[in-house]
Amino acid sequence: MKYDLIVLGSGPGGYVAAIRASQLGMKVAVVERESLGGICLNWGCIPTKALLKSAQVFNYIQHAEDYGIEIDKSKANFEKIIGRSRDVANSMSKGINFLFRKNKIDVIEGQGMLKSGKKIEVDKDGKKTVFEAKNIIVATGGRSKELPNLSIDNKNIIGYRKAMSLEKLPKRMVVIGGGAIGVEFAYFYKSMGTDVTIVEFLEQGALPREDADISKELNKIFKKSGITVRSSTKVNSVEEKGKSLSVEIEDVKKGKKETLDCDVVLSAAGIAPNTENIGLEELGVKTENSMIVVDDFYRTNVDGIFAIGDVIPGPALAHVASAEGIICVEKMAGESPNPLDYNNIPSCTYCTPEVASVGYTETAAKEKGYEIKVGKFPFSASGKAKAAGTPEGFVKVIFDAKYGEWLGCHMIGNNVTEIIAEAVSARKLETTGHEIIKSVHPHPTMSEAVMEATAAAYDEVIHL
Numbered sequence: 001m002k003y004d005l006i007v008l009g010s011g012p013g014g015y016v017a018a019i020r021a022s023q024l025g026m027k028v029a030v031v032e033r034e035s036l037g038g039i040c041l042n043w044g045c046i047p048t049k050a051l052l053k054s055a056q057v058f059n060y061i062q063h064a065e066d067y068g069i070e071i072d073k074s075k076a077n078f079e080k081i082i083g084r085s086r087d088v089a090n091s092m093s094k095g096i097n098f099l100f101r102k103n104k105i106d107v108i109e110g111q112g113m114l115k116s117g118k119k120i121e122v123d124k125d126g127k128k129t130v131f132e133a134k135n136i137i138v139a140t141g142g143r144s145k146e147l148p149n150l151s152i153d154n155k156n157i158i159g160y161r162k163a164m165s166l167e168k169l170p171k172r173m174v175v176i177g178g179g180a181i182g183v184e185f186a187y188f189y190k191s192m193g194t195d196v197t198i199v200e201f202l203e204q205g206a207l208p209r210e211d212a213d214i215s216k217e218l219n220k221i222f223k224k225s226g227i228t229v230r231s232s233t234k235v236n237s238v239e240e241k242g243k244s245l246s247v248e249i250e251d252v253k254k255g256k257k258e259t260l261d262c263d264v265v266l267s268a269a270g271i272a273p274n275t276e277n278i279g280l281e282e283l284g285v286k287t288e289n290s291m292i293v294v295d296d297f298y299r300t301n302v303d304g305i306f307a308i309g310d311v312i313p314g315p316a317l318a319h320v321a322s323a324e325g326i327i328c329v330e331k332m333a334g335e336s337p338n339p340l341d342y343n344n345i346p347s348c349t350y351c352t353p354e355v356a357s358v359g360y361t362e363t364a365a366k367e368k369g370y371e372i373k374v375g376k377f378p379f380s381a382s383g384k385a386k387a388a389g390t391p392e393g394f395v396k397v398i399f400d401a402k403y404g405e406w407l408g409c410h411m412i413g414n415n416v417t418e419i420i421a422e423a424v425s426a427r428k429l430e431t432t433g434h435e436i437i438k439s440v441h442p443h444p445t446m447s448e449a450v451m452e453a454t455a456a457a458y459d460e461v462i463h464l
């Protein structure tokens with residue numbers, strides 16, 4: 001069977017590329033060795049959001065009295081919470097199957113291997129079949145990065161997959177890495193009752209690449225909730241000591257070593273691309289540091305072979321992979337899409353409070369040489385946040401003082417991941433601060449804080 005396009009991998013990069021290609025008139029097939037939807041739907045974005053919702057509900061119940069509600073007894077049933085998360089993931093995966101059928105996309109089950117002549121050999125339980133296409137997109141995604149001496153054995157040291165499906169709630173957990181994965185699981189397990197310590201190499205601690213004010217606020221809130229964050233610290237080794245684990249950590253500035261005891265270690269130190277054993281070397285596809293090298297339209301150095309998502313350099317985010325997939329197939333179909341603006345990619349972390357950002361941090365804007373105007377609006381001054389009982393956090397905006405360009409927007413607070421898109425759209429439309437101040441925001445909403453923070457940058461803030 002010859003296709004116009006075969007996509008290797010059905011994650012948010014692959015399945016979106018396949019659907020867009022089908023809309024553009026291509027005959028498309030997707031090769032997948034596991035469940036449809038990739039890590040995002042099955043072991044990432046979606047099931048973690050289900051776990052985090054359970055944690056949030058449990059936290060609300062524990063603070064029900066703050067809302068005038070008396071609840072006698074509540075208990076988090078860990079097994080049922082994990083079960084719910086798996087159910088949500090499974091139903092989403094079925095949704096992709098529906099979308100594929102609707103768009104007449106063939107699903108080829110099995111392990112795919114690129115072959116010369118724009119072919120893919122698919123191995124399904126030892127039976128190999130070769131398929132041919134005019135173009136092939138590699139969208140095989142990534143997996144947990146394993147640190148030297150700290151390999152993931154899924155017993156003592158676990159990765160995100162196992163962290164989403166543990167049978168029993170651990171009493172004490174050490175999390176290596178304070179990035180999005182580390183922070184989301186730290187919040188979840190702490191909410192369930194686990195004693196959690198995050199060990200983060202970088203100085204800012206939790207979410208160390210966010211704007212410094214945001215990390216500072218999150219570290220403060222985590223500390224208050226009982227999550228320990230050890231910044232500027234690395235994990236050297238993990239050893240079994242009787243029934244528990246002994247984790248050697250080291251202060252990277254002072255060189256001081258100490259040990260932490262725990263029951264399980266979660267390794268959340270980034271991800272590695274799935275670029276091995278898919279035939280890239282045999283075809284001569286260029287890679288650098290295991291990442292596939294592509295141009296602005298995701299073409300590799302080999303004609304007809306494209307790559308998107310976590311296998312290429314750039315942020316390893318579902319929405320980035322999807323955007324890359326769409327641009328890739330539109331260009332393939334002869335359309336004229338613009339290259340993706342990697343400086344306008346929103347980043348969201350779903351602990352409580354949530355964190356969302358887009359564009360330059362204050363430090364990065366200054367380093368770039370911009371003269372800036374900064375405005376901040378705390379949710380403690382927001383009627384909606386106060387009414388919701390969630391006054392923590394703030395919105396911070398950064399504008400170029402000279403031309404009014406919206407350089408960056410950073411938020412921490414209840415549901416802020418739902419309002420960051422305003423900044424993304426406005427920046428895409430090259431909106432200035434003046435237009436944001438003059439755009440009427442509904443009252444009372446959390447989104448008013450964006451308007452007020454912008455007004456604060458221009459000394460026009462009303463509610464502060």
Ligand code: NAD
Nearest residue numbers: 177178179180181199200201234235268269270316348349
């Ligand atoms: P990450 O790169 O965001 O964070 C890993 C952290 O581990 C870094 O801050 C790094 O400094 C630290 N680290 C590395 N080695 C260490 C060591 N030896 N000791 C202590 N700290 C160490 O990676 P992640 O959190 O694992 O997430 C992987 C990818 O998945 C990221 O690209 C992330 O953006 C994405 N993701 C996104 C979301 C979301 O959007 N909500 C959720 C989960 C994952």
